[in-house]
Amino acid sequence: MLATPRPTPAELAILRVLWAQGPCSVRKVHDALAAARATGYTTTLKLIQIMLEKGLLVRTEVGRQHVYRARQSEQAMQKRLVRDLLDRAFGGSSARLVMQALATRPATSDELREIRQLLEQQEQQARASHDDPDPEKETDDV
DSSP states (O other): OOOOOOOOHHHHHHHHHHHHHOSBOHHHHHHHHHTTOOOOHHHHHHHHHHHHHHTSEEEEEETTEEEEEESSOHHHHHHHHHHHHHHHHHTTOHHHHHHHHHHHSOOOHHHHHHHHHHHHHHHHHHHHHHSOOOGGGOOOOO
16 A cells, blocks of 8 residues: 555644544534634535545544544654655754754743653663673673
8 A cells, every 4th residue: 555645734734623523524624624714614525535535534424424534643644744854854864853843943841841851761772772782692702
């Protein structure tokens, strides 16, 4: 199966509704978007149909109503989009991505605490993978 395409900004708005509210009808998605966007119902319907064809959404029937859900979780999609951005714009450098993100929009105290925790976990994993091998497996050259 081919990889799911990268969603457009309008498609991401629909995905955010589905991630926040869970499976929804077109009407429910449209109503959730109506506060932030001046989009007609038929436009929302067409976008959802396109997303279904692209493999971004899954449709089930509940009675006579079609209900849509995101094919991927929010976290999985975010990882995919960040990986793509990391490769395309930052040459694969996580450090450059993080530095640019923090320079563009400073993090809150809570976000900085989470970042520090993640960095500590990464450092611990790096140290664990570089520790000396098991002493019982070593051989002495005599």
